[in-house]
Amino acid sequence: MIRNLSLQFAAAVLAAASLALPASAQDIKFPVGLDKLAAKAKETVDVTLDGQMLKWASKFMDKDKENDAEAKQIIQNLKGIYVRSYEFEKEGEYSPSDVEEIRSQLQSPTWQHMVGVRSKKDGDNADVYVKMENGQVNGLVVIAAEPHELTIVNLVGLIDPDQISSLGGEFGIPKMTGRPHVQKGK
């Protein structure tokens, strides 16, 4: 009887540990409500890549391709990339409480609110949080809440601040330098 109980306890501990493992790699927990949004969304992006998968992916990056080379450099010190993005047909499909639940996790002193934009005109809300540890950026969270789209990005691990700024100008997205972008050769 006692042996059975101890076995059950060990199994419960192991189960709890296995559940806790993925969460420990991720800086923030995505609210359960987000998973339900997938059913309502027109398009859903769900990317979950831990450190091992990132190392694996970097082996398949083509150094001759510009985006691959840049991506390889960015992910070399990352421990995880977690993205949830939902695009909806109409407004009001997601609850502001889902977003608030994420924001509330970023209230600890290690997280710094880097930039936030609220637009009453078109309803765009966006925030960038960075996790500062020993004077280094050790995590990044982007929350972009638009009327038809909700996107949450969590990059876990060491991030070069220059890479954060350069991300805005990479992967086919033109870089902004505070003035209107002018296409070369035209």
Next chain:
Amino acid sequence: MNPDSFKANESGRMSEIELESALRHTLRSEQPPAGFAERILAEAARREQGSAISAPQRGQLIRMPGLRFAAAAALLLATSLGIQHRAQQQEQAQGQVAREKVLLALRITSSKLHRLEMRVSQLQSDDASPN
């Protein structure tokens, strides 16, 4: 009777005789040279001995443990190479999927940061304008 047709008939008959005679000469029964049968039998025996492997020998070869082991090893090697190739193909596919996911995630991050940057610069320019 026409004398020409007579000649033709005559000449035709002559040809038939000649042909018959030639056939008879060609198809005549002729005795083989002395020792012909012995030479044929000796040649057959020589070829039988010189052939690669006789049926009993083949049976012996199949029963040889070394050969059986080699065949099994070759089969095992081919199978393991096939499995290895398949695993490599799967790894390659998984790696490509992971790579695509990384690029997608960074593209989304990039686009959101770019949009945010645009908003901030727009707000800054609005604040800087005299109106």
